[in-house]
Amino acid sequence: MHSDGRVSLDPSPAKPVARVPDLHKSAFWIYGVTAMVMREPLAVVLHHANTAGWSDPGVHIEALRGLIVWMLLSRQFTVAGVYFDHVYLQPDSADRDPRRSYPLDFLIGVGALLAAVATSTLVSADNHLFNAVVGVALAWDVLWLLLAALMRHSSVSLIAPETIVSLVMLAIGGVTLSLFGEVAAYVAVLVCILVHLGRLMAAYDTLYAIPRT
Numbered sequence: 001m002h003s004d005g006r007v008s009l010d011p012s013p014a015k016p017v018a019r020v021p022d023l024h025k026s027a028f029w030i031y032g033v034t035a036m037v038m039r040e041p042l043a044v045v046l047h048h049a050n051t052a053g054w055s056d057p058g059v060h061i062e063a064l065r066g067l068i069v070w071m072l073l074s075r076q077f078t079v080a081g082v083y084f085d086h087v088y089l090q091p092d093s094a095d096r097d098p099r100r101s102y103p104l105d106f107l108i109g110v111g112a113l114l115a116a117v118a119t120s121t122l123v124s125a126d127n128h129l130f131n132a133v134v135g136v137a138l139a140w141d142v143l144w145l146l147l148a149a150l151m152r153h154s155s156v157s158l159i160a161p162e163t164i165v166s167l168v169m170l171a172i173g174g175v176t177l178s179l180f181g182e183v184a185a186y187v188a189v190l191v192c193i194l195v196h197l198g199r200l201m202a203a204y205d206t207l208y209a210i211p212r213t
Contacts, residue, residue, distance in 0.1 A: 041066035
């Protein structure tokens with residue numbers, strides 16, 4: 001009841017609602033792109049397994065490569081989702097990141113996606129070629145960081161940590177490859193990407209957390 005005798009019809013304040021961005025509308029489009037890209041690796045692995053059997057070492061290598069392609073795509077989409085939401089889509093994005101370039105970020109993102117897609121065509125290719133393209137996909141953020149730094153973008157602080165993570169993955173994969181071979185290197189890279197995805201998902205959940213009262 002109010003001080004003037006009026007009775008309030010709302011017994012409790014409205015609960016805060018988590019922000020749902022327009023970015024979520026792209027989810028099913030991303031599913032479609034991922035399915036189309038993964039079609040070739042899946043076909044290669046399943047065909048080889050059908051002819052040589054799942055115990056064949058070549059099938060194991062191709063299966064691990066297919067998983068790397070999938071994880072690279074998942075990482076790329078998640079990184080792009082968190083970055084673009086933070087830098088462009090939030091209500092205070094322009095105030096927080098006044099120096100930015102959507103065309104540059106978009107083109108760099110397309111390049112990273114194409115690098116990941118390229119790996120999908122090399123699941124059964126020569127070892128050195130597949131490994132080299134994976135290296136390009138992981139090192140692509142270096143180009144992004146350099147261009148953003150040269151243009152003095154305020155989003156450099158977001159790009160730099162992702163670049164460091166990518167270079168650490170690349171280093172771990174390279175060292176593991178030289179010491180323990182291809183299978184161990186692929187497993188190491190997969191573990192690194194999965195750990196990074198876990199961190200990205202936590203950051204993503206923070207963006208849309210329900211405000212505390």
